[in-house]
Amino acid sequence: MRDAAVVWKGSGTAVTETHSTGVRGDSGPEVARLVASRVLDVPDFPKPGVMFKDLMPLFADGDAFRDVIDGIVAYHGRESFDAVVGIEARGFVVAAAIAYATGVGVVPVRKAGKLPRPAYAASYELEYGEATLEVHQDAFTAGHRVLVVDDVLATGGTAAATLDLVERAGGTVAGFTVLLELSFLGGRDRLAPRPVHALLTV
Numbered sequence: 001m002r003d004a005a006v007v008w009k010g011s012g013t014a015v016t017e018t019h020s021t022g023v024r025g026d027s028g029p030e031v032a033r034l035v036a037s038r039v040l041d042v043p044d045f046p047k048p049g050v051m052f053k054d055l056m057p058l059f060a061d062g063d064a065f066r067d068v069i070d071g072i073v074a075y076h077g078r079e080s081f082d083a084v085v086g087i088e089a090r091g092f093v094v095a096a097a098i099a100y101a102t103g104v105g106v107v108p109v110r111k112a113g114k115l116p117r118p119a120y121a122a123s124y125e126l127e128y129g130e131a132t133l134e135v136h137q138d139a140f141t142a143g144h145r146v147l148v149v150d151d152v153l154a155t156g157g158t159a160a161a162t163l164d165l166v167e168r169a170g171g172t173v174a175g176f177t178v179l180l181e182l183s184f185l186g187g188r189d190r191l192a193p194r195p196v197h198a199l200l201t202v
């Protein structure tokens with residue numbers, strides 16, 4: 001079976017690729033199927049030609065969401081990180097749940113201009129133009145082991161900027177998890193040799 005997906009690059013044009021739709025992921029087929037069953041493909045959002053991967057149905061299903069959070073914690077091991085970073089905005093939902101489940105703190109990585117105190121900034125290329133993410137300079141104590149989470153991995157620019165910010169702020173990246181990876185866009189390769197944990201890879 002084949003289908004098409006498109007990545008939204010903010011101010012850029014859409015990238016369209018055709019890819020296989022096997023249900024697979026780094027935590028096994030059961031969790032992958034769970035995520036796949038709670039994702040809606042929304043065509044032409046937020047602009048014509050974009051296929052948006054909407055994970056709100058997963059967030060809205062209490063049992064499924066808890067299974068996903070438990071799966072992420074089990075994969076990394078609850079003793080393997082001291083803080084969890086969520087990338088604005090849907091990453092906040094995942095990060096807060098992991099933080100509550102494990103008793104660690106949550107740190108937001110935000111879009112430019114949203115943080116009230118001195119922050120490090122990392123910019124990355126969109127297809128046209130640039131995006132900037134920020135983290136508070138005092139977000140971590142030295143050596144803090146940080147798990148980074150987001151909803152979707154596409155080209156990997158967002159994730160690469162975030163991992164850079166974590167290290168500049170004194171943290172050590174303990175892991176990176178996304179709910180859904182668009183593998184044909186090469187985000188995993190871009191982040192190599194850092195490991196990527198994706199619950200569903202399409």
Ligand code: AMP
Nearest residue numbers: 007008052053152153154155156157158
């Ligand atoms: P990238 O930097 O290309 O890896 O894009 C990843 C970021 O953009 C994540 O924060 C996602 O929430 C968002 N994103 C990119 N493409 C999509 C898509 N097709 N559906 C939903 N979110 C997306």
